[in-house]
Amino acid sequence: MSKDAVTAASAAYPKPAGQTFQYGTAGFRMKADLLPSVVFRVGLLAALRSRYRNGDVIGVMITASHNPPADNGVKLIDPLGEMLESSWEAHGTSLANAPTDDAVFDIYTKLESDFAVKPDVKARVVYGCDTRESSPALVKALKDALDALNVDSTDFGAVTTPQLHYVVRCLNTAGTDHAYGEPTLAGYYAKLSSAFNQLMAGRSNGTVTVDCANGVGGPKLRELIPHLASGTIDVAVTNDDTETFSKLNSQCGADYVKTNQRLPPSTNAQPLARYASLDGDADRIVYYYVDHSNVFHLLDGDKIATLAASFIVDLVRASGIDNFNLGVVQTAYANGSSTRYIEKLGLPVVCTPTGVKHLHHAALAYDCGVYFEANGHGTVLFSPEALRRISTHSPNSPAEQSALTSLKALTELINQTVGDALSDLLLVEVILAHKAWSPAQWDACYTDLPNRLEKAEVKDRNAYKTTDAERRLVEPEGLQARIDALVSKYHEARSFVRPSGTENVVRVYAEAATKSEADELAAKVKALLD
Ligand code: 16G
Ligand code: ZN
Incomplete structure (x- = not known):
């Protein structure tokens, strides 16, 4: 690698003055015109990560998901299709904030030596983008970084985020006994x-x-x-x-x-x-x-999680597989009625902080971990041991055989790398078809408590520190007690305040027995903030 090649390429993507960047919950995300230098440097990080992982393929996805058209973003995908390991987020942040091209190069070489990255390992990176107007220019910035480092790279063009996660996992498992599939969209x-x-x-x-x-x-x-x-x-x-x-x-x-x-x-x-x-x-x-x-x-992520969990539990039992540990992972935003419903089904349910990486990690603890955020991001993970048991189990009756065949097919239908709307769509359709349920029958499993989500612009969102999977505040001091006092005045009420990981705001969630109570509680909690 030549210093000149990297600094010359970097010079085409100067860091905007006065900007501080942070690799957050969903990578870097902001107005697209601020992103070229960030994307270039993320390209360097992807190359380094691939070399650190001895040439495993790393993915780079350029997208700002549900954000407005003027935004864009970039995030890395780790070898098995997971989110970038969190300890590396800080390296992305420090590369993105390097003030000069020389500083970019120095940080890169320092990381290379700190991680004892071997000089002869060739980096492999695949990338894709969503359909935004700004995407092609950002893809070019990425490609320039990869070329400056002589990376073996493949452009998948416009793809869904989960498709790129899928491809990354397929490439890294090809030829092993846990090969995930053909590494193409086909x-x-x-x-x-x-x-x-x-x-x-x-x-x-x-x-x-x-x-x-x-x-x-x-x-x-x-x-x-x-x-x-x-x-x-x-x-x-x-x-x-x-x-x-x-x-x-x-x-x-x-x-x-x-x-x-x-x-x-x-x-x-x-x-x-x-x-x-x-x-x-x-x-x-x-x-x-x-x-x-x-x-x-609305049939949100909570409704999808409960539908999937109950269906899979029934299939496992009907297959004659026992001692199978299925759990559901939610965040603080999960409707209280959904949590109670899962408990009634006799299934363990845990709560993690917001952000897919936290839910995904918690779901790995089960033979089958069903995780969904209320906003509709989620999937189902089967452990390697669970997959082995499902594929080697001998059924004792035609009924067990039929349930087992369905269970096996489900493990193929579900994108186990990350929440995938297309895979989840097919999953829901299959379950509704098997149960012969209308959406109203699905909805009738439990009734959501009315709820309200507000955002508040505060002086400093970093002053808000949470605990207990973001359900309680430890700072600012005394605020949680005031929230508790308000909550106690309403029926079946719950409320929490957490700093956003993607916007410069604090979010306020409230739920209660009636719509007017939920709205009033949210407004009163919001009024406590400054
Ligand atoms: C990110 C997360 C999403 C979460 C949202 C919360 C990933 C891939 N995405 O978009 O899961 O719901 O942040 O945003 O982890 P907030 O912190 O601004 O409320
Ligand atoms: Zn998205």
Whole structure:
């Protein structure tokens, strides 16, 4: 590696003056025009990480998910398709904040020597982006960094975030006994659809209408649909205009539906028909429907988690597999009714801080860990031992055989690297088909407590320190006691305050027995902040 090559390439991407960057919960995310230097330096970090991992393939995804069209972002994907190991986030932050090209190079070489990275290991990186107008220029910045370091790199173009996670895992497991699949989009569609078609054999589930947030999920869902066996489901694709950049995540998409708890205005909703919305990079999904009185009902990540957990538990029992440990992982945002429902099912449930990496990590503790954020990001993980037991179990009856076959197919249908809206869509469709449930029957499992999410601009969000999986504040001192005092005045109430990991705000969540109580509690807690 030559210093000149790196500093000369870096000079084309000067750091904007006066900006401080931080690798946060979802990588770097901000207005796209501030990002070229950050993306260039993330390219260097990806190369270093790959070499540190002895040439494992590292992924770089350029996306700002559900954020507005003017934003963009970048994050790294670790070898098995997980989020970047948290201890490396700080290295991303220090590279991004290096004031000069020389400083960039010095930090890179210092990390190289601190990690004893061997000089002869060749880095391998794959990358992709969502459909934003700013993506091609950022991809170019990334490619320039990879080329300056002579990295063996592959451009996957516009892909969903989970598709890139899938490819990374496939590449790193190829030829092993835990090979994950063919490392191409064709391989991804083949894997999901063959599992889906097997699970849907002889079943038909009617129409589901999918709002694609005018993001990359639209074209990718259209690529998936022809692989689904005819007669199984009919997927009606809406909000899939990726040419008009300003439409991305605007008045549509999973975040819009979840935050506003209402239909995208473009929906012509038919009573009891199924609707789903993806977010801008298709790693989140929520379902919803309107009833006969035209009242909107949201089926969010909590509802998906409970649906999946109860279905899998039933299949495991019906297969004759015992001592199988299934747990559900949620965050503080999970509706209190969902938590109580899971407890009633007799399943363990744990709460972690917000952010996929925390949930994912906690889910690894189980034979089968079901994790979802209420906002619709989630998946199901099967441990290697659970997969081994499922594949070697001998059924004692045709009924056990049939349940076991379904269980095996489910492990193929679910994207186990990260929450994946396309995989989750097929999962929900399969479960509803097996249970012959309408969305209203699904919804009837439990009734959400009314809730309210607010954000507050405060002087310093870093003054807010939480504990107990973000459910309680330890600082500012005395504030939690005042929140507790308010909460005690309402029925079935709960409220918490946490600093956002992606925006310069503090979030306030409240739930209570009635809508007016939840709204009032949220407003009163918000009024305590400064
Ligand atoms: C990020 C997280 C998402 C979380 C959100 C919370 C990942 C990939 N994404 O988008 O899971 O719900 O942050 O944002 O981890 P907040 O900290 O601003 O509330
Ligand atoms: Zn997303």
